[in-house]
Amino acid sequence: MADLKRTALYDSHLKWGGKIIGFAGWELPVQYEGLVPEHHAVRNNAGLFDVSHMGEVSVKGKEATAFVQYLVTNDVKVMADNQVIYAQMCYENGGVVDDLLVYKFDNDEYFLVINASNVDKDYAWMVEVAAKFDVALVNLSPDYSELALQGPKAQEILQKLTDTNLDEVGFFFLKRDVNIDGINCLISRTGYTGEDGFEIYISHEDAPKMWDSILNIGKDLGVKPVGLGARDTLRFEATLPLYGQEIDKDISPLEAGLGYFVKLDTDDFIGKDALVKQKAEGLKRKVVGFEMIGKGIPRHEYLVFKDGKEIGVVTTGYKSPTLDRTIGLALVDAEYSKMDEEFEIQIRNKMSLAKVVSKRFYQKQYKK
Numbered sequence: 001m002a003d004l005k006r007t008a009l010y011d012s013h014l015k016w017g018g019k020i021i022g023f024a025g026w027e028l029p030v031q032y033e034g035l036v037p038e039h040h041a042v043r044n045n046a047g048l049f050d051v052s053h054m055g056e057v058s059v060k061g062k063e064a065t066a067f068v069q070y071l072v073t074n075d076v077k078v079m080a081d082n083q084v085i086y087a088q089m090c091y092e093n094g095g096v097v098d099d100l101l102v103y104k105f106d107n108d109e110y111f112l113v114i115n116a117s118n119v120d121k122d123y124a125w126m127v128e129v130a131a132k133f134d135v136a137l138v139n140l141s142p143d144y145s146e147l148a149l150q151g152p153k154a155q156e157i158l159q160k161l162t163d164t165n166l167d168e169v170g171f172f173f174l175k176r177d178v179n180i181d182g183i184n185c186l187i188s189r190t191g192y193t194g195e196d197g198f199e200i201y202i203s204h205e206d207a208p209k210m211w212d213s214i215l216n217i218g219k220d221l222g223v224k225p226v227g228l229g230a231r232d233t234l235r236f237e238a239t240l241p242l243y244g245q246e247i248d249k250d251i252s253p254l255e256a257g258l259g260y261f262v263k264l265d266t267d268d269f270i271g272k273d274a275l276v277k278q279k280a281e282g283l284k285r286k287v288v289g290f291e292m293i294g295k296g297i298p299r300h301e302y303l304v305f306k307d308g309k310e311i312g313v314v315t316t317g318y319k320s321p322t323l324d325r326t327i328g329l330a331l332v333d334a335e336y337s338k339m340d341e342e343f344e345i346q347i348r349n350k351m352s353l354a355k356v357v358s359k360r361f362y363q364k365q366y367k368k
Helices: 010-015 035-044 064-071 116-130 154-159 207-217 228-237 272-281
Strands: 019-023 026-031 046-050 055-060 084-090 096-106 109-114 136-139 145-150 174-180 183-188 197-202 223-225 285-292 303-306 309-319 326-333 342-347 350-357
Touching: 010 019, 010 026, 010 207, 026 228, 035 046, 035 223, 035 228, 046 207, 055 064, 055 116, 064 109, 064 116, 084 116, 096 116, 109 116, 116 136, 145 154, 145 207, 154 197, 154 207, 183 207, 197 207, 207 223, 228 309, 285 342, 309 342, 326 342
Parallel strands: 046 223
Antiparallel strands: 019 026, 046 145, 055 109, 055 136, 084 096, 096 109, 145 197, 174 183, 183 197, 285 326, 285 350, 303 309, 303 342, 309 326, 342 350
8 A cells, every 4th residue: 555645544543443445545444343333323323534535626716606607517606605515527528527515615715625536637627627717726635634523413522622503504504714622624514424414624733633532522422433334335325426436427417317416507517518418318328226136235337137138337236234225326228217127237147136216215314
């Protein structure tokens, strides 16, 4: 792992028993106590994640709003100050550069949160697009540590460390200059788990102290450190996409079922023409939810068949810790996307039966 980067919390992960693996160019904990107990901790109490590998880009200038509006699929112009929205950046052909969170400080300043594996590619893309606008971009990814505290007891735990009334931070909103345990923070309330929770952006120097403070003060409320393994099962149960699986340069947001975040009736954005055409002509492929009827656990890139014909590919599959069922998501030919449609998945050279079910595997528990 000599060429992999480490977050400021690397030693903290070792101290708390983290098992380290390589992920997206970083050394990160895949688990501590174990994937299943960590998953249940987030669903029932709270879990603390190190997501410092995520990327952050600052956008400033008098054309900041116009730039971000053109860059992403969602409608930025309707955002209030200190609001956050989810969106995708698309290529001209409608494929996805990345999905991201857009934080609006004001009309002249935005903060974009992007995926770790895509930071260099995304920033280069933004710089290219920004050439047409009066804006200044700065890649802040090397400057921030980010912690995520998720779960039904997240607010109760974090409130012990701050005088800021966390009720004032609404779902998909942010607050700057929040004092948590004596540390100045940017916080938001979005979540990637289907549970209520907070993202905390701080300096690298302050990250180990914050990590220990949250885990220690929340111990009686059942908080646990959580690794990448449970992060993936949690986001998957909540049907939240992962770049490189449910969306990528060859899978459009519409095919992925993310049309809600694609505003085709607003201003121009990169890829809009292709997506308008795709919607008008009808989708040829769709991401569907499925449940296994047969044996085996489907994994990413396992092939899907109907009557011996290849019709798609699994994007994500797991034995769901919450539901105790083997479920998954697959990108399949649209004609096989109807509810209760049955098809077979090739699992270790054997065909195993599955059927299409609702993608709403888990009822999200966000604060409204």
